Amino acid sequence: MLNFNYSIPTKIFFGKGQVDVLEEQIKDYGTKVLLTYGGGSIKKNGIYDRVTDILNQNNIEFYELSGIEPNPDIKSVREGVKICKDNNVDLILAIGGGSTIDCSKAIAAGYYYDGDPWDLVSKKAPVTNALPLGVVLTMSATGSEMNSGAVISNRETKQKLHIMHSNLMPKFSILDPTYTFTLPKEQTAAGIADIMSHTFESYFTLNDGAYLQDRFAEAILKTCIKYGKIAYDEAENYEAKANIMWAAPNAINGLVLCGKNAIWSVHGIAQELTAYYGLTHGVALAILTPVWMEYVLDDERVDKFAEYGVNVWGIDPNKDKYEIAKEAIEKTSEFFTSIGLPKSLREVGIGEENLEKMAQAAIDDKGGVIGNFKPLYYDDVLEILRRAL
Structure with a gap:
């Protein structure tokens, strides 16, 4: 196991009615x-009214930035920064899922920067400070409610880049599973795929001796498999929604990554599908993950896939390890299909027209290679995209 430092300073308030702590936290x-x-949607399901009632009753002055897009665009960040600076805002309260939270993190960083906030996202300028951020979560997916990263798009340049800084960690997050009851089924499914992909990216490493972290990861994956279809089929099943909601931040708050050397692969490819086509991130991950698994399976990596098959899917350990690995990959694909997710890019209207551009973009800012479970170069990424068609 490698050395690591670990700190999660975010206060979590989990369960029904926890929004009542909002006033004292703000x-x-x-x-x-x-x-x-x-x-x-928060105005239709009553969450907006509940939050604003609390603010009004406690003489908390508030301003609003609405219409934050899925895969948030830098234009929304710029607008939010202006509102904060013009009104000397003390705290940002994000009500929503990962897109709203990510946008809010970039706004929080941009408040302390005099230039264009895209400079912070594109690493032309460092993040030095950030406004405090609180979260009222309405979708289980990205885990942004309990980590220090954010992903921001620039639709003009067809870029989707990552920003990270310890000051971007939310100060508090309110996780009420009932707030996900009105979520459309397709968003629930995409969120589950995102949670599982976050876990896969940290789980699939080689010979790092991080036994406990891998067992944590397997528990998260088994939770998604056990409750994912229930959450998809039964919108108001509290037990299912609660378990999925708690799996999401633990998949990406560093817990399963501690002591491991994991450089992500699939996310980097999926981000290009979002940048070029606006494809929902979780949908892209569901399409690409089984394809990536099949592509990287070889003699050096088969033992890890067999471990996954036995420990997560309960496949007979006495079978041939390649048989176990291939069955596990097939079960992964079948699970995504069972919650309504597509299996191919053509199903979502994506053809061959931009594959080469996306393959190049995926590796451009990563030194020409992506991932380290099996390093992927341009030709590898292009082949994965072609197989995903």
């Missing part, structure tokens, strides 16, 4: 808040 940081949210 007042630890000030009395002027920017509310950020997406397309307005």
